[in-house]
Amino acid sequence: MIEIKHLKKSFGSHHVLRDVNLKIEDGKITSILGGSGSGKSTLIKCMMRLLDSDGGEILVNGKDITKVTNPFRLAAVRRHFGYLFQEGALFDSMTVGENVAFGLSYLTDIPKEKYPAVIKEKLAMVGLKEEVAKLNPSELSGGMRKRVSLARVLAISPKCILYDEPTTGLDPIMSDIISDLILEMKKKIGITSVVITHDMHSAFKISDYIAFLYEGEIMLYGTPEEFRKTDNPYVRQFVDGSSHGPIQMKLMRE
Amino acid sequence: MFTAIGKVMMNWLDQTGGAADMVRSAGFWLARSRFEFKQFVLQSITIGVDSFGVTALTSLFTGMVLALQAGNTINNIFGDPIFVGTIVSFSLIRELGPVLTGVVVAGRAGAAVTAHIGTMAVTEQLDALYTLGTNPTQYLVIPRMGAFLLTMPVLTVFSNIFGVIGGYLVAVYALGVPGEVYLSDITTFMGAKDFMHGFIKAFIFAFMIATVCCYKGVSTRGGAEGVGKSTTGAVVTCIVLILVLDYFLTAILAAFGI
Numbered sequence: 034m035i036e037i038k039h040l041k042k043s044f045g046s047h048h049v050l051r052d053v054n055l056k057i058e059d060g061k062i063t064s065i066l067g068g069s070g071s072g073k074s075t076l077i078k079c080m081m082r083l084l085d086s087d088g089g090e091i092l093v094n095g096k097d098i099t100k101v102t103n104p105f106r107l108a109a110v111r112r113h114f115g116y117l118f119q120e121g122a123l124f125d126s127m128t129v130g131e132n133v134a135f136g137l138s139y140l141t142d143i144p145k146e147k148y149p150a151v152i153k154e155k156l157a158m159v160g161l162k163e164e165v166a167k168l169n170p171s172e173l174s175g176g177m178r179k180r181v182s183l184a185r186v187l188a189i190s191p192k193c194i195l196y197d198e199p200t201t202g203l204d205p206i207m208s209d210i211i212s213d214l215i216l217e218m219k220k221k222i223g224i225t226s227v228v229i230t231h232d233m234h235s236a237f238k239i240s241d242y243i244a245f246l247y248e249g250e251i252m253l254y255g256t257p258e259e260f261r262k263t264d265n266p267y268v269r270q271f272v273d274g275s276s277h278g279p280i281q282m283k284l285m286r287e
Numbered sequence: 288m289f290t291a292i293g294k295v296m297m298n299w300l301d302q303t304g305g306a307a308d309m310v311r312s313a314g315f316w317l318a319r320s321r322f323e324f325k326q327f328v329l330q331s332i333t334i335g336v337d338s339f340g341v342t343a344l345t346s347l348f349t350g351m352v353l354a355l356q357a358g359n360t361i362n363n364i365f366g367d368p369i370f371v372g373t374i375v376s377f378s379l380i381r382e383l384g385p386v387l388t389g390v391v392v393a394g395r396a397g398a399a400v401t402a403h404i405g406t407m408a409v410t411e412q413l414d415a416l417y418t419l420g421t422n423p424t425q426y427l428v429i430p431r432m433g434a435f436l437l438t439m440p441v442l443t444v445f446s447n448i449f450g451v452i453g454g455y456l457v458a459v460y461a462l463g464v465p466g467e468v469y470l471s472d473i474t475t476f477m478g479a480k481d482f483m484h485g486f487i488k489a490f491i492f493a494f495m496i497a498t499v500c501c502y503k504g505v506s507t508r509g510g511a512e513g514v515g516k517s518t519t520g521a522v523v524t525c526i527v528l529i530l531v532l533d534y535f536l537t538a539i540l541a542a543f544g545i
């Protein structure tokens with residue numbers, strides 16, 4: 034289990050995360066909702082230790098990972114997670130296959146001869162054919178990039194995957210395919226997932242729990258059912274996707 | 288006005304500190320993790336191939352113009368173009384060889400390194416390295432530092448050779464100096480320490496170029512525009528530092544009798 038307690042993160046005078054408290058249950062899918070620039074990526078980057086938080090704790094199986102500074106222990110902390118970047122962050126100087134196999138030599142004992150088999154297996158898991166391995170990332174469509182990126186994450190067998198807006202920028206059908214993939218990872222391998230999204234359809238479909246991030250705090254945490262029924266005006270507005278409501282007024286006042 | 292200068296100074300100090308941290312981290316990872324040999328070889332080949340042609344061409348013409356200027360000047364004073372080989376070879380091997388090579392390598396290979404790493408930085412590929420069990424220092428910076436340190440001295444040797452050939456062509460065919468005289472002017476006066484002098488410079492320039500270009504790359508922010516900015520910034524910084532360092536290195540090496 035991952036427990037985030039009183040997490041704070043600022044960029045200069047911009048207090049992005051003010052006091053984030055959140056529990057991430059093992060083997061479940063937790064979605065984090067929030068508007069653009071609300072600090073969703075910042076939050077999971079702090080979990081991955083790509084950013085240093087300014088205060089609070091992130092307990093992974095009871096151990097606070099925010100205080101780790103030794104580069105080797107830091108690598109061990111990161112080993113717990115897989116991170117799906119919003120734009121894929123595929124290495125564009127390598128083929129798709131080399132991308133998928135990249136983490137293997139650093140994080141696993143799998144011998145080099147077995148890499149082609151791993152590449153094939155992981156590409157199949159995300160619904161891609163073996164031939165894709167020979168392509169360059171620049172030849173891929175948006176949906177394929179996300180899937181290759183997911184295959185690269187799956188290859189290192191993390192315990193928890195952090196997804197940064199996995200469905201943003203995709204057409205509705207591809208979004209649904211990605212949502213199904215996330216669900217499948219949970220069912221097949223029991224991976225814990227943290228999914229950042231503002232795609233309500235996907236969030237309701239895949240989530241066990243949803244957290245709504247607003248003004249640097251988790252304003253509401255609950256099951257999709259609770260989110261559907263809530264009368265919290267902020268969440269209501271976000272869930273309904275309306276331009277009328279407290280969030281708009283807040284923006285205008287600033 | 289003063290705050291503007293202060294800001295520039297602070298920024299400069301900040302970057303120097305950042306670059307020093309990067310070098311320290313490179314030392315840390317070099318000692319404690321595997322060396323990315325394949326990357327090192329690929330980078331060495333790229334840097335060498337990228338820079339060889341331009342280095343050869345600029346050195347050839349620099350040797351030619353040195354011979355022409357020296358020959359004409361000496362001719363006007365002594366009525367005979369003597370010691371052209373000596374002047375050309377001293378200027379090249381002690382100063383211009385490493386300086387020209389440094390400028391070309393910074394402009395070609397250095398710019399490419401900054402643009403590549405910078406693009407990776409703004410597309411989260413550097414972060415991706417951390418998430419996949421390695422880091423930018425181990426995977427990108429160390430192999431490139433090694434590649435610059437290997438290729439710069441080699442390219443400098445070629446630069447010297449092409450420069451001396453250029454000087455030879457002008458001395459022999461334009462100034463009418465006998466070929467044997469041009470060559471013996473070189474061999475009589477050049478010593479091992481002159482080669483050492485040039486070699487040490489090439490090595491230090493290589494270290495500086497690698498540090499500046501890698502650091503500018505990893506610290507890139509702000510999309511495609513940011514990549515452009517850090518690339519030109521890296522090249523300008525390298526060229527300025529090459530010329531400034533060259534003076535101080537000459538002074539220091541001379542103090543040690545090299």
Ligand SMILES: Nc1ncnc2c1ncn2[C@@H]1O[C@H](COP(=O)(O)OP(=O)(O)O)[C@@H](O)[C@H]1O
Binds near residue numbers: 044049068069
């Ligand atoms: N490295 C950074 N330096 C300065 N500000 C940043 C940095 N990263 C993010 N921010 C700012 O923090 C806020 C939250 O960013 P982010 O976490 O990416 O939002 P989200 O993912 O929810 O859209 C934004 O206003 C953004 O401008």
Ligand SMILES: [Mg+2]
Binds near residue numbers: 073
């Ligand atoms: Mg984001």
